[in-house]
Amino acid sequence: MNILIVGTGYVGTTTGLIFSEMGHQVTGLDLDKNKIKALKAGRLHFYEPGLEDLLSKHVTAETIKFTKKAKKAIKENDVIFICVGTPKGTDGSADLTYVKNVAESIGKYMNHYKVIVTKSTVPVGTADLVTKWITESQEDPIPFDVVSNPEFLREGSALQDALNPDRIVIGTTGEKARAIMKELYKDFNCPIVETNPKASEMIKYAANSFLAMKISYINELARVCDVLKINVNEVSRGMGLDHRIGPHFLHAGLGYGGSCFPKDVNALIQIAKENETALTILEKVVQVNEALPLTLIEKLKQALGGDLNNKTIAILGLAFKANTDDTRESPSLILIDRLKAEQAKVKVHDPIVKIDGPPEQFPSIEETVAGADALIICTDWEVYKHLDWASLKPLMGQPNIFDGRNMLDKELVEGLGFHYVGVANH
Numbered sequence: 461m462n463i464l465i466v467g468t469g470y471v472g473t474t475t476g477l478i479f480s481e482m483g484h485q486v487t488g489l490d491l492d493k494n495k496i497k498a499l500k501a502g503r504l505h506f507y508e509p510g511l512e513d514l515l516s517k518h519v520t521a522e523t524i525k526f527t528k529k530a531k532k533a534i535k536e537n538d539v540i541f542i543c544v545g546t547p548k549g550t551d552g553s554a555d556l557t558y559v560k561n562v563a564e565s566i567g568k569y570m571n572h573y574k575v576i577v578t579k580s581t582v583p584v585g586t587a588d589l590v591t592k593w594i595t596e597s598q599e600d601p602i603p604f605d606v607v608s609n610p611e612f613l614r615e616g617s618a619l620q621d622a623l624n625p626d627r628i629v630i631g632t633t634g635e636k637a638r639a640i641m642k643e644l645y646k647d648f649n650c651p652i653v654e655t656n657p658k659a660s661e662m663i664k665y666a667a668n669s670f671l672a673m674k675i676s677y678i679n680e681l682a683r684v685c686d687v688l689k690i691n692v693n694e695v696s697r698g699m700g701l702d703h704r705i706g707p708h709f710l711h712a713g714l715g716y717g718g719s720c721f722p723k724d725v726n727a728l729i730q731i732a733k734e735n736e737t738a739l740t741i742l743e744k745v746v747q748v749n750e751a752l753p754l755t756l757i758e759k760l761k762q763a764l765g766g767d768l769n770n771k772t773i774a775i776l777g778l779a780f781k782a783n784t785d786d787t788r789e790s791p792s793l794i795l796i797d798r799l800k801a802e803q804a805k806v807k808v809h810d811p812i813v814k815i816d817g818p819p820e821q822f823p824s825i826e827e828t829v830a831g832a833d834a835l836i837i838c839t840d841w842e843v844y845k846h847l848d849w850a851s852l853k854p855l856m857g858q859p860n861i862f863d864g865r866n867m868l869d870k871e872l873v874e875g876l877g878f879h880y881v882g883v884a885n886h
Contacts, residue, residue, distance in 0.1 A: 461644060463487070464537035466562050467580070468495050468508055468526065470618070470719070471611050471784075472543030475579060477511065478622040480518040482647055489533045499526045507785035507812050510619040534569040539640065542590070543579045552726035553734075554583050565589045567597025570604065570656075575637045577607045581664050581724055583731055587631070587657030605637030608657040610664035615718060616783030629653045631660020660754040665731070668724040669742055674709040676748040677717045682712040682884035683755075693866060693885035712883040714791035714838060714864040715752040717780030722749075722789040753794040756836070756864060757802070759881055762861050764833055768802035772857060774832040776825065777839020785812045791864070792838035809834065809862040811843055826855060834860035842866050849873050 461484050465476040468490040476486045490496055498505050502516040518524040527533055534540065545556035559580060566576060576594065578586060587606045593606060608631035613621045627650055630641045639653065645652065652665070678696055685692040692712045700707030716722065725742055732739045757768075764771050780790035787793060792808075796819060799806050806819035809828040815821050821830040825844075829835050829852055837844055845867050853859050853876055861873055865881040873880050 461485070461539055461640075462537045463644075464489060464540045466490075466540060467544035467558070468492075468499055468544050469543065469545065470508070470615070471579060471613065472541070473499070473504070473506075473515070474508070474511060474542060474613060474618045474622055475541060475611065476524055477514045477518060479644075480523040480621070481514065484644075486518075486524040487533050487537060488524065489528070489530060490526070491528060493528060496526045496528055505592075507783075508618050509616065511781055514619065516811065523765050528566050529643060535571045537574075538572075539577065539644065540566060540574045541577045541579045546582055546723075548579050548723045548726060551730060553730040554581070554723070554727045556582065556586065556589065559586065560593050563593035564597040566604075567594035568599075570594075570598070570602055570615065573603045575605050575607060575640050577609045577641070579609055579611055579660075581610065581668075581720070581727075582608075582661055583727060584658050584661045585667075586661060598862075601636050604656065605632060605634035607632040607634075607637050607641055608660035609641065611662060612664075612667065615786055616781060625650050627651045627653055629655065629660050629663050631655050631657040631663075633657070664706055665724050665728040668720055669728050669739075670722040671709045671744070672716050672725050672749070673741065673745045675711075675721075676712045676745040678712050679715060679752055679883075680748050685884035685886070689886045690884065691886045692782065712866060713752075713840075714756065714795075714883075715749040717789040717791055718784075718786055719788045722746075741814075753798060755789050756795065756862060760834060760836070760862060761802075763862075763881065764858070766798065768804040770805065771833040772805040772807065772831050773799050774829045774835035774856075775806060775808040775819075775836045776807060776810075776835060776844050777841055778813040778815065779839050779841075782840045782842065787813055790838070792836075795836065795838065806856045810839065811841055826852065830855045831857045834862060835856045836862040836864055837867065838864050840865040844868075849878065850876050853877060870877075 463479050463486050465472045465483050465488045468488040476488050480486045495505050502519045504512045542562050546554040549555040587608050591606045610629055626644050630664050632638050682692040696710040699705050729739050729742050775792055778787050778792050796806055807828050808819050808821045809825055859877050859878045861880050866882045866885050870880050
């Protein structure tokens, strides 16, 4: 099929490359000339393992191309995926400005029947809005169908997730569109959930919110384990072996971040409010998550005499999780802001993420921890797990490690003379 991907960000680029890999002809459309220039040259404008090699392969094979010309791209393609951003609005709801702009362009330029697919994470009822916006923008009535087809990609493992999905959700009331979507996904070996657009849109929010809830649950449980001197990691393992619960998203730490969970949980809470109901469990999920960095700050104060003024704190990890350069809603950034408010001196390191500062970023871990009164591991990069802690200890002003990801061998670092504080890691 001839497929148009509108929006060449994380979701759009990954989606387009997977369809290229499945044998389709793909066009990526974006108004950002810098993104288009990089993609045409086979360069990703974000970090995702394995994806740049796939991009280079299909750019060379000319099975994917990129353009800024909306009119030509819309006319030439039969299936159009909307993959633009839906940022959080001031009230917590999803801002559909970019989706509306795309829908209006489709209505203006479409020349024959097309399937319009919302891949962006959007509120329940957006398919109806997209239908309305396209219809209102048409000069002549041309038939089309709108489909909800949410993505379930995990940053850091998007390529594998896209090639081997757990499920594919197709939400539409049009039989022609349903047949085209099933043909599009015929080579994927996973269950296909066929439903209506509203249920499909809700599935995405419900799934992400449930996973966020698991994270906040184990983090709140960790507070009790901390008081009772119980290793929360052992509790997580014992829980996760129950197949009804599963081990995923039961790792106590600094909480969830990134582009999806914070935005989607808040959007679902807002959807409930707009419909005069409440999701009290999810409201608590947000409260627990927001409190986690502040809890670590209090532990840091206790270890450093109650005052962080003029203390040097090394932050290891800026990305919200390993194997991505995404810092949106990252716990490390919340910690940095709080540390600066406490008048601490902050030094940072990340193997992938680069910032201009402040705070000052150092290229090596040795430079980052030099003179530090404490270091905080904020991102579970594998490189941090295998550091030579014996050689790092003499560089520090005080040997304090705060392991916000419970990734170090506690006995090993304590044996080297470090004061180690994990998350209920007793």
